[in-house]
Amino acid sequence: MTDEIIIENLNVKLNGRIVLENINFRLKFPRFIAIMGPNGAGKTTLLKVLTGFIKPDEGEVSVYGLNPIRDKFKLAKIVGYVPQRERIEVSIPMKVKDVVLMGLLCKRRFPRIPRRENLLRIKKVLEAVGIEELYDRIFSHLSGGEQQKVLIARALISNPRLLILDEPLTAIDVKSQWEIIEFLKKLELEEKIGILMVTHDINPVVEYVDEVLLLNRKLIAYGEISKVLTEENLRKAYGPNVRVVTSGKLCYAITGDIHA
Amino acid sequence: MLEQLMINPFIFRAIIGIVLASFSASTMGTFIVVRGISFLTAEVAHAALGGAALGIFLQAVGLLPNVNPFIIATIFAIGVTIITGIASREGTRKKLETAIGAAFAISMAMAVTLMGIIPSERLPEIWGYLIGDLLLLTYDDLLLLATITAIITVLTTIFLREFLYISFDIEGAEALGLNSKIYNYLMLILASLSIVVETKTVGSIIVYAFMILPAAIASQAKIDITSIMIYSLLISIFVGLIGLTFSLILNLPPSGLIGLILSGIYISVSIFKKE
Numbered sequence: 001m002t003d004e005i006i007i008e009n010l011n012v013k014l015n016g017r018i019v020l021e022n023i024n025f026r027l028k029f030p031r032f033i034a035i036m037g038p039n040g041a042g043k044t045t046l047l048k049v050l051t052g053f054i055k056p057d058e059g060e061v062s063v064y065g066l067n068p069i070r071d072k073f074k075l076a077k078i079v080g081y082v083p084q085r086e087r088i089e090v091s092i093p094m095k096v097k098d099v100v101l102m103g104l105l106c107k108r109r110f111p112r113i114p115r116r117e118n119l120l121r122i123k124k125v126l127e128a129v130g131i132e133e134l135y136d137r138i139f140s141h142l143s144g145g146e147q148q149k150v151l152i153a154r155a156l157i158s159n160p161r162l163l164i165l166d167e168p169l170t171a172i173d174v175k176s177q178w179e180i181i182e183f184l185k186k187l188e189l190e191e192k193i194g195i196l197m198v199t200h201d202i203n204p205v206v207e208y209v210d211e212v213l214l215l216n217r218k219l220i221a222y223g224e225i226s227k228v229l230t231e232e233n234l235r236k237a238y239g240p241n242v243r244v245v246t247s248g249k250l251c252y253a254i255t256g257d258i259h260a
Numbered sequence: 261m262l263e264q265l266m267i268n269p270f271i272f273r274a275i276i277g278i279v280l281a282s283f284s285a286s287t288m289g290t291f292i293v294v295r296g297i298s299f300l301t302a303e304v305a306h307a308a309l310g311g312a313a314l315g316i317f318l319q320a321v322g323l324l325p326n327v328n329p330f331i332i333a334t335i336f337a338i339g340v341t342i343i344t345g346i347a348s349r350e351g352t353r354k355k356l357e358t359a360i361g362a363a364f365a366i367s368m369a370m371a372v373t374l375m376g377i378i379p380s381e382r383l384p385e386i387w388g389y390l391i392g393d394l395l396l397l398t399y400d401d402l403l404l405l406a407t408i409t410a411i412i413t414v415l416t417t418i419f420l421r422e423f424l425y426i427s428f429d430i431e432g433a434e435a436l437g438l439n440s441k442i443y444n445y446l447m448l449i450l451a452s453l454s455i456v457v458e459t460k461t462v463g464s465i466i467v468y469a470f471m472i473l474p475a476a477i478a479s480q481a482k483i484d485i486t487s488i489m490i491y492s493l494l495i496s497i498f499v500g501l502i503g504l505t506f507s508l509i510l511n512l513p514p515s516g517l518i519g520l521i522l523s524g525i526y527i528s529v530s531i532f533k534k535e
């Protein structure tokens with residue numbers, strides 16, 4: 001099993017609309033790779049293809065040697081997934097420890113009964129993320145940054161080799177953003193866990209990511225950050241009217257709230 | 261008075277009906293409330309009404325003489341639920357709304373049309389599905405309601421954790437390895453069964469109040485899901501019995517009174533909470 005994501009000729013239609021068109025790439029892990037693009041670019045859809053939630057209309061997908069649709073259960077054992085926080089139903093009263101436990105129990109077969117050693121493991125992983133004091137708190141009462149860390153803990157509890165995160169930095173405070181980025185980088189360097197992170201705003205992570213994949217329905221560019229973030233590419237992704245500022249060798253798109 | 265209540269078989273069966281309806285309303289009503297899918301309640305209740313009308317019609321004309329119309333109502337309810345489930349999973353908001361709208365229109369049109377066709381002596385039965393017929397429940401009805409309620413309660417207890425996970429985060433649960441599709445459909449089917457039970461007891465007009473309000477009141481307390489279920493069960497039984505008592509004293513339909521009392525409590529709790 002190679003630590004690679006390979007996508008060949010991927011096409012995804014949702015409700016008759018082309019959301020992803022002729023995507024080809026090969027990502028080698030463990031690395032810190034960002035998927036970037038405006039709102040509606042198909043970033044979440046791409047992640048759902050990788051985790052087997054959406055079946056592609058066309059194309060070959062291989063995640064660490066596994067087919068996400070056929071080998072869904074095997075894949076769940078090696079991939080940790082952190083969904084977009086806004087997709088979570090916060091009116092469901094769940095304690096932090098139960099949310100994290102979900103990461104273990106979903107991977108088991110029925111009946112899903114927690115064991116004593118699982119509770120120790122929950123404490124450990126919360127400690128690693130730096131939120132052990134939240135163990136007994138209700139998830140929906142936490143701040144956005146804290147919730148995001150809980151979701152990361154949930155994804156990490158089963159020791160994944162690849163961590164896939166959907167917009168983990170959106171709508172959280174700057175301090176939490178930094179803590180999360182530093183933590184992810186540490187995972188990559190020290191634990192050799194591959195990090196694949198979607199973001200509509202690259203600016204906070206520019207210093208940390210190894211490679212970036214620029215997406216807007218089609219794959220616009222992929223590679224080292226300085227090669228991808230050119231004015232031309234950013235205009236292709238974010239539209240001709242985007243404000244691009246140059247700082248050193250890099251270009252940044254000012255992406256307040258631009259829609260595709 | 262109390263003695264008379266207990267001896268009268270109509271009242272006795274009505275009390276059993278309220279307890280059964282409360283069990284199925286509290287388990288599934290809680291999930292419907294926390295998942296924010298209360299639109300399903302009204303939709304499925306109307307489908308059940310349409311199905312019941314069809315069942316009564318088929319029975320009256322002798323096509324299905326031995327099939328309880330309640331069974332046809334159940335089949336309709338489950339069918340509509342599954343279609344809605346498919347539309348909500350794979351489609352956009354618009355597709356979902358179309359599916360719900362169409363289900364509504366077809367069920368109601370069917371019910372109204374059939375009411376014009378079926379023999380007049382069977383019309384009260386349809387009215388029963390519309391405004392509830394707690395006091396007209398037969399022992400056969402109760403047996404059917406008890407069976408369905410037992411299925412709902414047992415399966416919800418067994419799959420509580422899975423239902424909780426998919427309600428909290430269905431995409432995440434699936435990516436973590438849970439077969440969320442199966443659990444989602446199982447849960448929707450149980451919800452529709454419970455709505456049919458309510459339709460038969462309190463009537464399709466009041467289903468919404470009876471399913472949603474107790475859980476909505478209980479969930480104000482910000483507690484865990486099992487406690488919400490237990491509190492809403494107690495609220496349903498309590499209000500159900502009070503409604504029944506007043507309906508006997510005032511000679512009014514019990515389901516209307518139950519709906520009024522529940523709304524009153526819900527509004528008071530909401531106002532109280534804001535302050």
Ligand SMILES: Nc1ncnc2c1ncn2[C@@H]1O[C@H](COP(=O)(O)OP(=O)(O)O)[C@@H](O)[C@H]1O
Pocket residue numbers: 014015017019037038039040041042043044045046349350351352
């Ligand atoms: N279930 C769906 N049905 C139809 N269209 C969808 C569905 N999910 C997403 N889309 C559409 O696909 C496009 C890409 O969505 P998404 O992958 O969520 O973008 P991003 O995550 O980059 O913001 C959007 O235009 C969105 O409206």
Ligand SMILES: [Mg+2]
Pocket residue numbers: 043044045084166167
């Ligand atoms: Mg997205």
